[in-house]
Amino acid sequence: MRGGTVAVVGGSIAGCALASAAARAGADEVVVLERTHGRLADRGLGLCIHDGRAAELAATGALPAGIAAHRLTRRRWVVRDDTAAGPAGRVFWEQPFPFHSYHWGLLWRGLREATPASVVYRQGAAVTGVAGDGERAEVRLAQGTAEAFDLVVGADGYRSVVREAVCPESRPAYAGYVCWRGNFDARRLEALGDGGWPAESVTTVCFGGGSCVIYRIPGPDGPRVNWVLYAMPPQTGRLPFDDPTSFPPGRVTEELAAHLGALLDREFPPYWARVLGLTEPADTFVQPIYDLETARTTAGRLLLAGDAATVVRPHNTSGAAKALQDATAFEDAWRRAGTWDELLHAYQAARGAAGREMVALARRLGRGQVEQTPAWAAMNHREAESWWQGQLGGAADIGGQAMTP
Structure with a gap:
C-alpha cells in the first residue's frame, strides 16, 4: 500500500519509531x-535492550546504528550477610544477562536523528482528543483546531488520549508498590x-519485600551508574500514587x-548502600509502579503503540x-496490506496478544521480587535457578519476545 496521511501522537521513543516506519x-x-x-x-533514565531483540531490530532498521550502548553480560544476585561476607554482600546466584544498556535521552536522540526528513515533527502540539470511526481520523488540538488524517497512531504513553478512544475501559492500575530511581557519574x-x-555486570540486591537493580549506562559526558529499587512505600501519610510521575527528579x-x-541502612550490604548514596537528590525520583493491558490495539482508523x-x-x-517491535510490526503490516483495514487487522494480530503476555510476565516478576519475595539468603544456586524459571512461567527470558519472521 502506498500513500496516505498519518498523525503520530507523541514524539518520544515509540513516536519517533512509528513515524519512521510510516515514512x-x-x-x-x-x-x-x-x-x-x-x-x-534531557531525560536521563537508564534502560536495557536484550541482545537478541536488538539484533532483530537493527536488521529491520527500527534500531539505528551508532547509538551509544554499554555491554552487559552477567547478573549477580546479592544479599546482605553480616557474618561471612564482606561489605559488598554475598553472591548467592549468578546468571547470564545478554543485554546492552542505554541512556534514554541518547536513545531518543538517535531515533529522532534517524527519522526521515519528510516527517514533520511539531513540538508544543497537545492533542486533547481523537476520533476515527469513519474513513478518516481526526485529532483535536489544545488551541481548538482539528486536523484530519487517514490514520492516527497513539504513541502518547500511559496517559494516552488515543487509548481513551480505542479502549476507554482500559486504565493503568497501581501495583501497590513503587520504585526509587537514580543515576550518577x-x-x-x-x-x-x-x-x-x-x-559488564548487573547487580541485584535482594531483601525481604523488595530488590534493587544496579548497572552502568552510557551518558552524554561518560559512563553513569543507574539503579532502580523496588519496595513498598511508607504506610504513613497520604502520598499521591495516582500518577506514575508523581515524584519527578528533585521533588521526592x-x-x-x-x-x-x-x-539502605537496614537491608543493604554496606558497599551497595554507599553506592546509592552517591546519587544527588536532583537525580533521584520515585515512580509508582503501574500496568495496563488492552483488549485491542486498533479501532476504526486509530492504532496504539508503545505504552x-x-x-x-x-x-x-x-x-x-x-x-x-511495534514499529517493526506496523511497517511490515503496511508493506503487506492493500487497504487500511488490512493494515490494522494485521497489526492487531501481530501485537495484541504479545503485549498482554508481557504484562502477565511482568506481574509474575513483580510478585516474586517485591510482593512475595522468597527467603533469598537461604537459597543456593540450584534453588535460585528453579525460582527464576517459575517466575518466567515458560517464557524464554526477560527482555521481550522474539518477533515472528
Whole structure:
C-alpha cells in the first residue's frame, strides 16, 4: 500500500519509531504531534535492550546504528550477610544477562536523528482528543483546531488520549508498590574503593519485600551508574500514587527520602548502600509502579503503540524493545496490506496478544521480587535457578519476545 496521511501522537521513543516506519513504508505525509516544548533528550533514565531483540531490530532498521550502548553480560544476585561476607554482600546466584544498556535521552536522540526528513515533527502540539470511526481520523488540538488524517497512531504513553478512544475501559492500575530511581557519574565510584563490580555486570540486591537493580549506562559526558529499587512505600501519610510521575527528579518528599535511607541502612550490604548514596537528590525520583493491558490495539482508523497499548512493569526490561517491535510490526503490516483495514487487522494480530503476555510476565516478576519475595539468603544456586524459571512461567527470558519472521 502506498500513500496516505498519518498523525503520530507523541514524539518520544515509540513516536519517533512509528513515524519512521510510516515514512519508510510509503506514507505521503507523516506528522508527529508532541505536546512538550522542552528537550526530551534531557531525560536521563537508564534502560536495557536484550541482545537478541536488538539484533532483530537493527536488521529491520527500527534500531539505528551508532547509538551509544554499554555491554552487559552477567547478573549477580546479592544479599546482605553480616557474618561471612564482606561489605559488598554475598553472591548467592549468578546468571547470564545478554543485554546492552542505554541512556534514554541518547536513545531518543538517535531515533529522532534517524527519522526521515519528510516527517514533520511539531513540538508544543497537545492533542486533547481523537476520533476515527469513519474513513478518516481526526485529532483535536489544545488551541481548538482539528486536523484530519487517514490514520492516527497513539504513541502518547500511559496517559494516552488515543487509548481513551480505542479502549476507554482500559486504565493503568497501581501495583501497590513503587520504585526509587537514580543515576550518577560513574567516576564517583572511585571514592568508595572497597568493593566495586565488573563493568559488564548487573547487580541485584535482594531483601525481604523488595530488590534493587544496579548497572552502568552510557551518558552524554561518560559512563553513569543507574539503579532502580523496588519496595513498598511508607504506610504513613497520604502520598499521591495516582500518577506514575508523581515524584519527578528533585521533588521526592522528605518521607520518601527517609524511607529510602532506612531501607539502605537496614537491608543493604554496606558497599551497595554507599553506592546509592552517591546519587544527588536532583537525580533521584520515585515512580509508582503501574500496568495496563488492552483488549485491542486498533479501532476504526486509530492504532496504539508503545505504552499507549500496554504498560509493562519495568522488571521485564522490555519497554524500549516493545515500542520498537511495534514499529517493526506496523511497517511490515503496511508493506503487506492493500487497504487500511488490512493494515490494522494485521497489526492487531501481530501485537495484541504479545503485549498482554508481557504484562502477565511482568506481574509474575513483580510478585516474586517485591510482593512475595522468597527467603533469598537461604537459597543456593540450584534453588535460585528453579525460582527464576517459575517466575518466567515458560517464557524464554526477560527482555521481550522474539518477533515472528
